Each structure stands twice: as structure tokens, then as C-alpha cells.
Amino acid sequence: MPFIIDGKKVSLQIKDELRAAVSALKREKNIVPGLAVVLVGSNPASKVYVSMKEKACAEVGVYSEKHLIGEDVSTEKLVELIKSLNKSGKIHGILVQLPLPGHIKEEQVIESVSPLKDVDCFHPYNVGRLLIGDPVMLPCTPAGIQQLLLKSGINPEGRHVVILGRSNIVGKPLFSILCQKSAGANATVTLCHSRTQNMKEITSSADILIAAIGKPHFVKADMVKAGSVVIDVGTNRVDDKTAEKGYKIVGDVDFEDVKNKVKAISPVPGGVGPMTIAMLMKNTVNACISQTGGGNQGE
Numbered sequence: 001m002p003f004i005i006d007g008k009k010v011s012l013q014i015k016d017e018l019r020a021a022v023s024a025l026k027r028e029k030n031i032v033p034g035l036a037v038v039l040v041g042s043n044p045a046s047k048v049y050v051s052m053k054e055k056a057c058a059e060v061g062v063y064s065e066k067h068l069i070g071e072d073v074s075t076e077k078l079v080e081l082i083k084s085l086n087k088s089g090k091i092h093g094i095l096v097q098l099p100l101p102g103h104i105k106e107e108q109v110i111e112s113v114s115p116l117k118d119v120d121c122f123h124p125y126n127v128g129r130l131l132i133g134d135p136v137m138l139p140c141t142p143a144g145i146q147q148l149l150l151k152s153g154i155n156p157e158g159r160h161v162v163i164l165g166r167s168n169i170v171g172k173p174l175f176s177i178l179c180q181k182s183a184g185a186n187a188t189v190t191l192c193h194s195r196t197q198n199m200k201e202i203t204s205s206a207d208i209l210i211a212a213i214g215k216p217h218f219v220k221a222d223m224v225k226a227g228s229v230v231i232d233v234g235t236n237r238v239d240d241k242t243a244e245k246g247y248k249i250v251g252d253v254d255f256e257d258v259k260n261k262v263k264a265i266s267p268v269p270g271g272v273g274p275m276t277i278a279m280l281m282k283n284t285v286n287a288c289i290s291q292t293g294g295g296n297q298g299e
């Protein structure tokens, strides 16, 4: 059996450390980190993600505020709300749950979040800072993957890392993190996408293969190198009549097919997912510390 990279366990350790930091902030400086989550419309998956984030805030001791906005809100109204949250002394992190309804100008909304409160790290300023190796904060899922590797004793330095998927949320920022000239990075990174040719040849040369494409069970045993490490980011709903909800969540990797060939593998669920939320908490606490400079929070 391979080593199972346990994201749930690692995320609990991180949340424990954060809980201690949050209670010290409250005790010593009377500061409580605050996160505002903005949810537009009633996308069922988004609702689930938002409630998981609220639960994590409660666990760590972060104040959370949920703004539920009707589907038909205009871009201007949404930007107005975000600008008021930018000014709030109680709020140190702002998260706009994506995707937004089609009529909303997503770029305009993302750019209206103050870069200092942009705990998702989606603002173009923060994306640029990340790329030049001087990040304000790190994007949650990619940072969660790096931490999951490091805390499982797997250092990407000098290794060939192959990432499947070039989205702005996972693939591209993960590339930016792992190729940096810094500890815990320094990897040789190859980024693959739907136009990549000779995919199997490339994935089979990976010391660490990270799949983030949104295709259930896409990665099979004949695509991985023996003794390599596989990280599965995919979160795909597939029909399952035996499940209470009528579906189950599976990754982009065919776990059963791949597991006996690799040295270590992260499962779905229980791998990258919990790490993403732990990193959101970490960004919120760090944003609070840098915004307050240790001083009292205002209104």
C-alpha cells in the first residue's frame, strides 16, 4: 500500500495552530480576525462550500459574516458592497464565492476587493506579486497543496512536478509557487492542458503528478511513474444510486488503479479539499495581523 497523504489530518494541525494564534490575538491585543463571504444566487455547490468556510471560522475563532445576495444583483451593487467591506475594521478578509451569475462582470468584482483583504489571492495585483516571488498572500488551493506535500515529508525541490490543468485558481498559481527560487519550491514544473501532446509521456516522467482538470478518474496507472507521488485536486460529482444524496465525490485520479504503483497518493475526499479551507483561515489570520499591525481593530 502507498503512503496516503492525509489532508484532513494536516489541515487539523494547521487549524489547531491557528486557533492558538487567534486566541493569543484576542487575549493580548483584543483583536479578532474577521472574514466576509459573499454568495450571489443559490448554486447548491457554492452553498456547501460557504457553509464549510463558516464552520472553519467557528472552529478557529475567526469572526465570520455571510452576505447572501439575490441572483439578479448588478455588478455595480456588488462592487458597492465589496467597497464597504474594504473599509470595515471588523473584516480583514473578503471572499466572493465563484462562479458568479453570467451577467456579472467577474473581473470587475475581483478587482474591487482590496488586495490586502483578498484572501483568495485572485486580484491581478496579488497574482503578479506571486509570480515575481514576492507574494502578499498565497492562493488557498495551491498553497494547500504545497503545505500538504511538505508536511507529509515530500519536498518538491529539484523534482519534476507535472501539473494537469492551467486554470487561474489551481494550475497557473501552483506553477508560480512551485517554480520559485525558495525553500519548499525550486521544482522543475511542467504545466499540461487540453492541447498538450504526448500527455502520457510527460505524466510518466513526473516525480510528483498533480491533477486538477475536473475529469473523474482521468489519471490511470499507465500515466504515472512507478514510485512517484500523486496529488488529486479533482472534486467531481458522479451519480451513485447507493449514496443517500444520489451522488458521490471522486477525484481526477483513478485511485484504485493507481494506488499500487505509486509511493504516495492523496485521496478524494480527504486530500486537498480540507487544506484549501485551512489555508483560507491562515490567510485571514495573517491579513488581520498585517492590517492591524498588532493594534486595536476599528469599526
Ligand SMILES: NC(=O)c1ccc[n+]([C@@H]2O[C@H](COP(=O)([O-])OP(=O)(O)OC[C@H]3O[C@@H](n4cnc5c(N)ncnc54)[C@H](OP(=O)(O)O)[C@@H]3O)[C@@H](O)[C@H]2O)c1
Binding pocket: 141, 164, 165, 166, 167, 168, 169, 170, 171, 192, 193, 194, 195, 196, 212, 213, 214, 215, 233, 234, 235, 236, 272, 273, 274, 276
Ligand atoms: N479541492 C479543492 O479545494 C479544489 C479547489 C479548486 C478546484 N478543485 C477541483 O479541481 C478540478 C479543476 O478545477 P479548476 O477550477 O482548476 O478547473 P477548470 O477551470 O475547469 O480548468 C480545467 C483545466 O483542465 C484542463 N483540461 C481539461 N481536460 C483536460 C484533458 N483531457 N487533458 C488535459 N487537460 C485538461 C483544461 O485545459 P484548457 O485550459 O486547455 O481548457 C483547464 O486548464 C475540478 O474538479 C475542481 O472541482 C478542487
